[in-house]
Every structure is written in C-alpha cells, then in structure tokens.
Amino acid sequence: QVQLVESGGGLVQAGGSLRLSCAASGRTFSSYAMAWFRQAPGKEREFVGVIGWSGDSSYVDSVKGRFTISRDNAKNTVYLQMNRLKPEDTAVYYCAARSSREPAGSPYEYDYWGQGTQVTVST
Numbered sequence: 001q002v003q004l005v006e007s008g009g010g011l012v013q014a015g016g017s018l019r020l021s022c023a024a025s026g027r028t029f030s031s032y033a034m035a036w037f038r039q040a041p042g043k044e045r046e047f048v049g050v051i052g053w054s055g056d057s058s059y060v061d062s063v064k065g066r067f068t069i070s071r072d073n074a075k076n077t078v079y080l081q082m083n084r085l086k087p088e089d090t091a092v093y094y095c096a097a098r099s100s101r102e103p104a105g106s107p108y109e110y111d112y113w114g115q116g117t118q119v120t121v122s123t
Contacts, residue, residue: 001025001026001112002024002025002026002029002032002097002111002112003024003025003026003112004022004023004024004025004095004096004097004112004113004114005022005023005114005115006020006021006022006093006094006095006114006115006116006117007020007021007022007023007117008020008021008117009093009117009118009119010118010119010120011120011121011122012085012119012120012121012122013121013122013123014085014086014087014121014122014123015084015085016085016121017081017082017083017084017085018082018085018119019079019080019081019082020036020079020080020082020093020095020117020119021077021078021079022034022036022077022078022079022080022095022114023075023076023077024076024077024078024095024097025076026076029073029076030053030073031053031101032053032097032098032099032100032101033050033051033052033053033097033098033100033101033102033103033104034050034051034069034071034078034095034096034097034098035047035048035049035050035051035095035096035097035098035103035104035105035110036048036049036050036069036078036080036093036094036095036096037093037094037096037107038089038091038092038093038094038119039091039092039094039116040090040091040092043091045094045107046060046091047060047105047106047107048060048063048067048080048093049063049067049069049080050069050103050104050105051069051070051071051078051103052101052102052103053101054101055070055071056103057069057103058103058105062088063082063089066082066083066084066085067080067081067082067083068080068081068083069081078095080093082119085119085121086121087121087122087123088121089119089121090119090120090121091119092116092117092118092119093116093117093118093119094113094114094116095113095114096110096112096113096114097110097111097112097113098110098111099111
C-alpha cells in the first residue's frame, strides 16, 4: 500500500512559479513510476507528466518547456516545478503512483492517488 500526500499548491499570478511536492510512504518508492495529473472544474482529469524509475520523463504538450518533474528516491518524494504559469493551468493537481517502473499516460494505469492540491493562476 502506498499513501501519497501533495503539498505546495496555492494562488499565483500569471507568469509566476510554484513547486508541488508529493511525499510517498512505502519502501519501494524507487520502483514506481510517478505522475502528475490535473483536473479543472467541469473537465476530465488530464495527464500532465510522468517520471519513470530511471528518471526519464515525458509531458503533455501544453506544459513542455514550462514544467519539470523530478524525484528524490532517498526522500520518497516527487516534485513538479511549474514555471511561466498561465490561467489555463488552474486546476487541482494530483500525484499518482503506478506499480510498475514504466511510465504511462492514462489515469487508469495508476494504482495510488493523493488527495490533490489546488493551483490557481490569476491574470
């Protein structure tokens, strides 16, 4: 069983930055692929990015060049650095863990979820 706890959300002006953190319980964190998803009001949950056990990462086109995912296996933590934020980035951001080392982009591929953290970008 893995428990995920996100933190770092908040209100920021357009063009600003935020760093989200996701702390995971469990001794096998390094063997999990970790992803970030987001969900805006009235919209489906959207894949943001993923990092595999080896550190390889991929992102949805809308955040490429602005968002960076990293992981610290010693701290059982994954991060989402968000730069040059836009109002359309406003959403609840969720951390997810997959019981596989390989990354995936569908929410159905993930076994564990955090409670979410709100990110609001104002104009």
